[in-house]
Amino acid sequence: MKIMKKKKGNSGTGKNVFREIGEIFRDGDVLTKLSFALLGVSNLFRRQVIKGLLYFTMELGFIFYMIMFGVTALSHLDNLGDQKQGMVFDEARGIYVKTQGQNSMLLLLAAVVGIFIIVVFAVIWFSNIRSAIRVQKLKEQGKHIPNFREDIRSYADAKLHKALLAVPFLGILMFNVLPLVFMILIAFTNFDKTHQPPGNLFTWVGLANFKTMLNAGSTIGRTFWPILIWTIVWAVFATFLNYILGMILAIMINRKETRFKRFWRTIFVMSIAVPQFVSLLVMRSMLQESGAVNVLLQELGLIDSSLPFLSSGLWAKVTVIIVNIWVGVPYTMLITTGILQNIPADLYEAARVDGANPYQMFVKITLPYMFFITTPYLITQFVGNINNFNVIFLLTGGGPNTLKFYQAGHTDLLVTWLYKLTVNSFDYSYAAVIGIIVFIISAVLSLITYRNTKSYKNEEDYQ
C-alpha cells in the first residue's frame, strides 16, 4: 500500500514531492528532522510506538538488503558482468577446470529487482516523514493522536483505497511491471542467440537492435517489414470483415419476417461456446492437405487434387482470414444485436418511403450509425487483432515457412514472430524490440481514440 504513494506523487497532479519534503524539513522539530535519517523516531516518541517500530524495522531490513545484495547487484548494471565462463588449467590436478562465469541475465534481473526495492523504500521513507510531521502537528495542536488500532481502522474507511489496492498492486508489480521493465531493458542489449549466458555474456548496445530491425537491408529487417505489413493487412481485414459480416448476420436474424430466431442464434452461439483453441485445432486438422475438407471436396467430385489451404503462402493468408470470420462473426452478432435494435426506427421508415433498398439502407443508415456508436469497440478489436496470437499460432503456426524470413513464415504476425524468437531461437533482444514496436502501435491507436471518448471524459455521467 505504500508503493502507491510514490507513483501518486509522480503522476504530476498535486503538490511537488520535493517541495513537500523541503517544507516538512523546514517545519519539523528535532524528532521529525531525526526521522529523515532514523525512520519512525517521530512516531516512536509520540505515542505511536508500533507504527514507529514498523518504520524502523523496514529501514533495518532495507539496509541489510543493500549491504548483503543491493550494492553488488547495482554495481553490475554498467556492463552486466565481465567474467566469461571459461576453462582454466589447474596445475595441481593437471586438468582443465571450468570456472564459474557471470550470468548477465541474472545480474540484470537482480539489478532491476534492486532498483524496485530502492523505489519502494523511497516511498516508505516519504510516507514516514509525512507521518512524522503529521503526528508532530497533532501534538502541537493538542489533538488526539490516533493509536495503532485506530490507524488500522482508518484503512476500512478514509484509506479504503489503499487497503483494496495493496495486494492487487503487489501482484501487478511483481508479475507485470517488473518483467516488463526487464524486457524493455533487454531491448537495449545484445541478448540474442549468440550471447547466451551462462556460456557467454551480453551487454548494452544502445539502439543497435532498433536500427537492425528497421533497416530493410538486414536479414531481420527483411523479415520485419513484410510481417509488419501483413500484420496491418490482417488486422484491417479481421476487424472490418468480422464487424460488417457479423452485423449483416445480426440484421438477417432479427428481421421481423425471419422465423426461428432463437434457433439460428443458438447455432451461432454454439460455435463460439466451444473453446477457441479446440475449434482452431479442429479447423487446422480439417484443412490439412489430407484433412477432412479436402477429402470431402474430392469425394463430392468438386476438385481433383488437394487444395493447399495452409501450405501455400497466399492460400494460407486467405484461409486464416476466412477462418477468423468463422471465429469472430458470432461474437459481433451477439454484441451488435442489442445496439442495432436501438437505431431509431423512423430513420428506416423515412428511407423506405423514399424507396431505398435494403442495401442502401445498410450503407447509408446502419453502417454510419454503428461506426459512430461503436468506435471504441472497433479500436479494441483492431488492437486485439494486431495481438491475435491464437488464431495464427494454432491454425498455421505462422507457416508455411520460408527461407526469405528469419525465424518466421508467411502468416506470422509480429506477436507470433516475437513468440518464435523467444521460444525457438532465444533472440530475446529482438523479441523485446518487437514487443516495444507492437506497444507503440497499440498505444498510438488507442490512446488517441480512448481519450476522445465520452466514457473517459465524463465518467461521472452515469453516477
Added chain:
Amino acid sequence: MKKERSMKKKQTASNALVHVILALLSCIWIFPILWIIMTSFRGDPGSYQPYFWPKSFTFDNYTELFTDVRQFFFLRWFGNTFFVAVCSCLLSTFYVLCVSYSFSRLRFHGRKGFMNVGLILNMFPGFMSMIAVYYILKGIGITQSLIALILVYSSGAGLQYHIAKGFFDTVPKALDESALLDGANKWQVFTKITMPLSQPIIVYTVLTSFLAPWLDFIFAKVIMGDNYKNYTVAIGLWTMLQKEYVNMWYTRFAAGAVVVSIPIAILFVVMQKYYVEGIASGAVKG
C-alpha cells in the same frame, strides 16, 4: 394493385432467400463441431483418412483417453486445470473487484494517473515478458508447478478492471451517500451496498477468470516445459496433435476436445447474457 402484388412476391422471395442463406451459414458454422464429434467416435485408427465418413464407430476413444496413462494423463490434466481455475478465479475476482471499485467509487490523489498506467501496461503484448516471468518464478523456485500457474493467471488480473469499473460507474451514488450518513464506513458500503447490487458483474468476472486457465496454453507451456504431469488440458490437447503423437492420439484428441468443450460451452451459454452486457456497455458509451 398489381404493383402491390409484385411487391409482395418480391418480399416472399427475399424472405425465402434470407432463410436459405441462414440455413447455409448454419451448416458451415456447425460443420466443424459435428465433425469433431463424429471423429471422436471414429473406430478407424490413425490420423488422417482418405475418406470422409468413418468405416466404424466406437466409444473406446473416450475410455482410452482417461485410462491410457503411458504418455499422457488426461484425467490428471483435467483435475489440474480445475484446481488452477478455481484458485485463480477466486484470487482474480477479488483483485478485479477491489481495483475496479477503488477506481470507480473512491476518490483519491493520483487515481487517474494509476488508471493511465494500467492502460499503458495493458498495451504491451502479454507474453513479451514471459521469459522474465519464467526467471522470476525460477528465482522463487516454483517453476513447473501449479502454484506458478495460479500466480501468473491471477496476479495481473487487477489490470482487467475496465469492464467492472464501467459497471460500478452506473450504480447510483446516492445509495452510498445515504449509507455513509447512517454511519457506515466505506468498507461496509463496499461489501453491504455495492456488492449485492453487482451480481451480474461478479458472475461475469468469476466466469471469465474461471475460463482463462482452460483456454491458455502459452504461459502454461513455457512454465510447465516437459513436466507432462502438471499440464493443463489446453497444452495437453495441443501436444496430442504434434507429429510424434498425432497418429496414435488423433481420435482421442477429438474425444478430449469434446469432453473439455461440454462444460465450457455450458458455462459460456450461462454467461452469454453477462458477456454481452459487459462488452456492450464498454462499446456503446463512446
